[in-house]
Amino acid sequence: MQMFEVGTWRLNVDVTATEASYARMAGSHADGCNLVSCANFVANREDTFPEGAQRELETLGVPWRKEVYVSHTGGIAVGLYHYQGFFMLVGEVVEQRPAQGASSEPFHWIAGQVPSANYAHSFTTMRGVPYFASPAFNNKVPLIRCTFTASIPWIIDAEYAGP
Numbered sequence: 001m002q003m004f005e006v007g008t009w010r011l012n013v014d015v016t017a018t019e020a021s022y023a024r025m026a027g028s029h030a031d032g033c034n035l036v037s038c039a040n041f042v043a044n045r046e047d048t049f050p051e052g053a054q055r056e057l058e059t060l061g062v063p064w065r066k067e068v069y070v071s072h073t074g075g076i077a078v079g080l081y082h083y084q085g086f087f088m089l090v091g092e093v094v095e096q097r098p099a100q101g102a103s104s105e106p107f108h109w110i111a112g113q114v115p116s117a118n119y120a121h122s123f124t125t126m127r128g129v130p131y132f133a134s135p136a137f138n139n140k141v142p143l144i145r146c147t148f149t150a151s152i153p154w155i156i157d158a159e160y161a162g163p
């Protein structure tokens, strides 16, 4: 276990066990999904995660191209499509300090704060695994769930199919 300070969170993460869990996963949710909304997420992936978020997830042992789950949740007013998904980490949230004004790191989604960038993520401890869609992590307790939200354009030829 190793302690990390990210945004307003202090995380105790087993990086080795996290990496090993992702190695057991065949691939990301979206890569293995036949919904056109997931195909659009895959097409946008390289431009969706800010560099700071990529580096942070990699430091924590999370391959950011291998989300455990993602789904399209709806369109938003400016013509972007909103997605929510998550990564799992072996470990737990030790502390979340109260947010002091706006976060200087826009990819950190502080509880109760609407993210202003097109990407945000936050961390919560999950107990009581197994959790659906993450069999690679089922023997690990506790887990951190890193929830992300992203607003991205529709860039594939296949037609948007709702909701």
Ligand SMILES: [Zn+2]
Binding pocket: 029, 030, 033, 034, 035, 038, 070, 071
């Ligand atoms: Zn899907």
